[in-house]
Amino acid sequence: MRMDIILRVVGKILIPYAVVFALYVQFHGDFGPGGGFQAGVVIAAAVIFYGIIFGLAAARRAVPESLVESMVALGVLVFAGVGVAGIVLGGNYLDYFVLAHDSVHGQHRGILWVEAGVGITVSGVMLKVFYLFTGRARDLEDGP
Amino acid sequence: MLSQHFPILLVVVPLIASPVIVMARSGFLGWVASLAASAAAFAMSVALLVATTESGAISYAIGSWPPPWGIEYRVDAANALVALLVSAIALVVLPYARRSVSAEIGQERLYLFYALLMLCLAGLLGIAVTGDAFNLFVFLEISSLATYVLIALGRNRRALTAAYQYLILGTIGATLYVTGVGLLYLATGTLNLADMAARLADVPDKRPLVAGLAFITAGVGLKLALFPLHAWLPNAYAYAPSAVSAFLAATATKVAVYVLMRVYFSVYGVDAVFRDMPLGPVLAVLSVAALFIASAAAIVQKDLKRLLAYSSVAQIGYITLGISLGSAPGLTAAVAHLVNHGITKGALFLLAGAIALRAGGTGFDRVAGLGRTMPLTAFAFVLGGLSLIGVPGTAGFASKWALVAAAIGAGHWWIAAAVLLSSLLAVAYVWKFVECAYFRGPPGDAPDPGEAPADMTIPAFALTAAVIAAGLFAWPVLEASARAAEALMGAPR
Numbered sequence: 220m221r222m223d224i225i226l227r228v229v230g231k232i233l234i235p236y237a238v239v240f241a242l243y244v245q246f247h248g249d250f251g252p253g254g255g256f257q258a259g260v261v262i263a264a265a266v267i268f269y270g271i272i273f274g275l276a277a278a279r280r281a282v283p284e285s286l287v288e289s290m291v292a293l294g295v296l297v298f299a300g301v302g303v304a305g306i307v308l309g310g311n312y313l314d315y316f317v318l319a320h321d322s323v324h325g326q327h328r329g330i331l332w333v334e335a336g337v338g339i340t341v342s343g344v345m346l347k348v349f350y351l352f353t354g355r356a357r358d359l360e361d362g363p
Numbered sequence: 364m365l366s367q368h369f370p371i372l373l374v375v376v377p378l379i380a381s382p383v384i385v386m387a388r389s390g391f392l393g394w395v396a397s398l399a400a401s402a403a404a405f406a407m408s409v410a411l412l413v414a415t416t417e418s419g420a421i422s423y424a425i426g427s428w429p430p431p432w433g434i435e436y437r438v439d440a441a442n443a444l445v446a447l448l449v450s451a452i453a454l455v456v457l458p459y460a461r462r463s464v465s466a467e468i469g470q471e472r473l474y475l476f477y478a479l480l481m482l483c484l485a486g487l488l489g490i491a492v493t494g495d496a497f498n499l500f501v502f503l504e505i506s507s508l509a510t511y512v513l514i515a516l517g518r519n520r521r522a523l524t525a526a527y528q529y530l531i532l533g534t535i536g537a538t539l540y541v542t543g544v545g546l547l548y549l550a551t552g553t554l555n556l557a558d559m560a561a562r563l564a565d566v567p568d569k570r571p572l573v574a575g576l577a578f579i580t581a582g583v584g585l586k587l588a589l590f591p592l593h594a595w596l597p598n599a600y601a602y603a604p605s606a607v608s609a610f611l612a613a614t615a616t617k618v619a620v621y622v623l624m625r626v627y628f629s630v631y632g633v634d635a636v637f638r639d640m641p642l643g644p645v646l647a648v649l650s651v652a653a654l655f656i657a658s659a660a661a662i663v664q665k666d667l668k669r670l671l672a673y674s675s676v677a678q679i680g681y682i683t684l685g686i687s688l689g690s691a692p693g694l695t696a697a698v699a700h701l702v703n704h705g706i707t708k709g710a711l712f713l714l715a716g717a718i719a720l721r722a723g724g725t726g727f728d729r730v731a732g733l734g735r736t737m738p739l740t741a742f743a744f745v746l747g748g749l750s751l752i753g754v755p756g757t758a759g760f761a762s763k764w765a766l767v768a769a770a771i772g773a774g775h776w777w778i779a780a781a782v783l784l785s786s787l788l789a790v791a792y793v794w795k796f797v798e799c800a801y802f803r804g805p806p807g808d809a810p811d812p813g814e815a816p817a818d819m820t821i822p823a824f825a826l827t828a829a830v831i832a833a834g835l836f837a838w839p840v841l842e843a844s845a846r847a848a849e850a851l852m853g854a855p856r
Contacts, residue, residue, distance in 0.1 A: 292382030292478075299379045302371075305426070312371040313426040 223272075230272045237265040248334045249327055255334035259341025266342075267349050275353050287346045294340025301332045366414075369407045370423040370436040370492050373446060374502075376403050378485040381478045390465070390473025397477045398457045404450040404488060412443040416846065422494070430494070431555035437494030441698070441847035445621045446491040448702055452613040452709050453484050459822040460606040463716050467518045467604045476516060480610070483509035487618045496544045496554045499622065500537065503586070507533045510615060514603040525598035532585055532595040539582030546575035547630075560630045572631075573640065579626050580642070587619035589683055590653030593676040600672035605716025608668060612675055613709030617701050620682050627686065628694065628851040637689030646687035651781045653680030658788035662795060667715050667725040670792055671708065674751055677785065678704045684778060685766050691848050692769035698844035698851075700762035703750070703833055707758055710826035711747040714740055717815035717823055722806075730796065732805030736812040740820065741800045743827040748793035750830045753786050758830045761837030765844075 241261035248254030270278030305314035315329025316322040365372075380400035384393040414421060420439035424430060438446075460480075468476055486506025493499050511533070515526035548554055550571045551562040566572060581592070588596040596616075600608045627636045637643045654677050661673035682704070685697025715725050717740050722729040733741040750757035753764075763782060770778040805812065814820060833840050 288388075289386055292385035295382040296379065296386075299375060299382075302375065303379075306368050306372075311424055311427045312368065312375065316427055 226272050230268060234265050234269055237261055237268070241265065245334065245338050246331075249330040255337030255339075256341050258334075259338040259343075260345060262338070263342040263345030263349070266346055270349065270353070275350075279350070282346060284347075284350055287343050287350065290339050290343030291347055292343075294336040294338070294343060297336030297339060298333050299336075301329055301336070305329075366410060368423070369411050369414075370421060370438050371425065373404055373407045373411070373450075373492060374485050374489045376400050376407075377481040377488065381481040381485065384474055384478040384481065388474055390470060390477070393474040393477030394457070394461050397460075397481055398454075400481055401450060401453040401457050401484065404484065405447075405454045408443065408447040408450045408488075411438050412440075412447050412843070414438075415440050415443045415850075416843075420850065431553050431558035434498050435494040435555055435557070436492050437557065438492050439847075439850040440843070441624070441850045442491045442621065444698065444702065444843050444847050445618060446488055448617060448705050449484070449487045449491060449614045452610060452705065453480075455709065455822045455826050456606050456610045456713070459609070459713055459716070459819050462816055462819055463606045463720060464604060466720055468516050472516070476513070476604075479509045479513050480607075482506075483513060483610075483615075487614055490618050490622060494556050496547065496556055496559065497541075498554075500541050500544060503537055503540065503622075506615065506618075507537065507586075510611060513607045513611075514599050516607070517602040517604050519602045521598065522602035525595075525602045529595040529599045532592075536582045536585030536592075539578045539585070541582075543575040543578030543580075543582060546571045546578065550575070556625065556630055560632065563631065563635070572635075576626075576631060576636065576640065576642070580623070583619055583623045583626070587616045587623060587683075588676055588679055590649050590657060590676060590680060593653070593657065593679075596676060597669050597672040600675065600712075601666060601669040605712065605719050609709050609712035609716060612671070612712050613705040616675065616679055617705050620679065620686075620697075620701055623683075624686060624694065624697070624851055628848075633689050633852060643687050643689050646683055647775075647778060650680040650684035650687060651778070651785075653677055654684070654781060654785035655788065658785055658792065661792040662788065664792075665727055667718065667727065667730055667796065668712070670795070671711055671715060674789070674792060675704075675708055677789070678708070678751065680785075681763065681766060681782065684782070685769065688769055688773055688775070688778075690769065690773055691845075691852060692765070692772055694848040694851060695841070695845045696762055696765035696769045698847045699765055699841050700759075702840050702844065703758035703762045703830075706826055706833065707747055707750040707830050710823060710830055711744065711751075713819075713823035713826060714744045714747065717819050718744075720815050720819065721813060727795075727799050728806060730799050731803040732800070734801035736805050737814050739814055739824070743824055744800070745793070745797060746827055747830060748789075748796060750834065752789040752793055756831065756834045758833035758837075758840070760834055761841060762844075765841060 241258045244253035244261060245255060245258035266278060266282050269281065302313040305317060306312055308317040310317035315326045318325040318328045377400045380396045384396050387393065415438055420437055423436040425434040425436065464476055465473060483506050486502045486509060489502030490499055490506065493502060511526045511530045514529060515523050547559060550566045551559050553559050553562060563572065585592045600612055657673050657676035661670045664670040664673060682697045682700050685693045685700060718730065718733065719725050721737060750759035753759040767779045767782050
């Protein structure tokens with residue numbers, strides 16, 4: 220599909236906006252509709268779109284597979300780390316009240332980081348699945 | 364004080380170990396991190412069991428939201444014992460796993476194996492300590508998804524179909540469980556197990572509760588391989604990597620049995636389950652069928668790990684038989700057999716893994732002559748087999764004795780007779796190993812005859828020694844089981 224000029228131009232226009240929209244959904248998540256899951260899916264969709272139009276190799280150069288695998292783990296660590304931060308600051312596990320001087324502010328801060336963790340892991344898992352499936356076809360073509 | 368956070372840290376430490384291992388991308392570091400996390404989990408479960416023995420149930424509010432609004436972790440004498448079993452088995456399996464797993468799984472996937480094992484451990488411990496019905500479902504899925512992949516990592520290609528079969532049936536089981544929880548939630552308006560138990564009495568229409576109990580029984584029954592819902596188990600245990608077989612056989616089904624106990628005795632209560640509904644006879648008939656049919660199936664197996672798997676289905680029958688009595692002595696016997704069979708089957712699967720490494724497989728043609736080539740392993744296997752039969756001086760005897768006594772005490776002579784008769788079938792399948800290992804010559808083409816390396820035999824022999832110790836000194840397990848039964852039955856109502 221690399222030859223199709225309409226797809227390439229539309230893709231080049233749309234992909235940056237998709238990523239910006241994902242960031243909006245991500246950071247809007249704690250006081251409006253949206254959140255880490257949706258944002259993670261949109262970011263992954265942008266990369267998958269890029270991969271479909273410009274080829275898998277280009278997508279792997281832009282977002283290497285090792286980064287994707289680390290993202291899968293990193294998001295869980297961020298989420299669990301927010302919980303541990305609650306214990307370190309003198310509350311219970313996942314206690315957002317103690318994350319800031321004001322307890323409402325603390326709730327905001329806690330959910331922001333939890334959503335960040337969810338977003339990282341969800342986009343990581345989506346891309347990992349995409350790479351695994353497409354990589355499988357490539358491996359079969361190369362043959363043993 | 365850090366110790367007040369033990370109920371959650373018990374789950375969080377293995378849960379954090381898993382992504383750390385993925386990021387480290389090293390099989391050796393993964394092993395070290397898993398070992399450290401399991402040791403920490405074991406230490407915390409010991410502390411929790413001591414604390415619950417001294418001062419009763421411990422409640423922990425996640426996020427400082429007080430129960431029943433927030434998720435509550437509630438540790439009492441029953442789930443502290445289950446958590447101790449799970450973390451102890453993990454701690455025994457990990458030193459063993461290093462050599463066993465690197466012989467059976469490709470080096471480039473080793474770190475993923477340890478990450479999944481930690482995820483599975485976190486899930487099983489989470490099921491044990493949580494006091495929230497939906498949180499329990501989430502942990503059930505975490506442990507199950509990790510389990511499916513762990514089984515699929517087996518060397519034999521049939522491991523893939525075994526894992527797939529388990530995936531389908533396990534998902535059906537989890538769906539049935541969550542449907543039952545949904546009905547309970549609609550009827551009571553709460554997901555906190557203790558709160559649910561308190562509100563059940565005020566529900567005017569009992570029909571959703573009956574349906575909920577049926578859904579949960581069928582769903583958890585699939586997970587614990589209650590006969591005839593056991594079809595996934597033999598293949599899953601037979602084709603999984605040896606260390607995974609040992610870990611799962613000793614923990615996964617046992618945790619599911621605990622869930623059934625919790626729902627029956629703590630949420631619904633003895634009267635609702637065993638007096639208002641005929642669940643006692645139903646469970647008793649299925650359990651007795653498991654004792655005979657699964658034991659008979661074990662006798663005709665041609666592979667040692669499959670034999671052990673069918674024996675597991677039969678032994679789970681003894682546990683559910685104890686539950687079906689619906690009495691404190693019956694429940695005590697069930698909990699004691701849960702622990703004793705857990706360590707027995709864990710030891711036997713560890714030994715089977717050592718045999719697989721040295722004899723090149725666990726088919727009975729490979730096992731032949733083992734008494735000469737691997738005398739210590741064969742002897743330990745026989746000791747474990749004696750515990751499956753229930754010979755005095757082994758762990759299996761103590762809990763079977765308690766079960767027979769409970770059945771006779773309740774006037775169910777036929778149950779006592781079934782337990783004793785089915786033990787004869789266990790004699791037959793254990794004898795099959797003895798005959799093959801001691802009265803036949805070795806196959807001659809074993810890849811590496813001789814005892815397995817020390818880092819595999821020491822954990823296996825240590826667990827076998829624990830089986831004998833739990834038989835000779837039966838009272839600590841029986842006493843802990845009695846306290847667990849008391850906690851399950853006398854829970855907040």
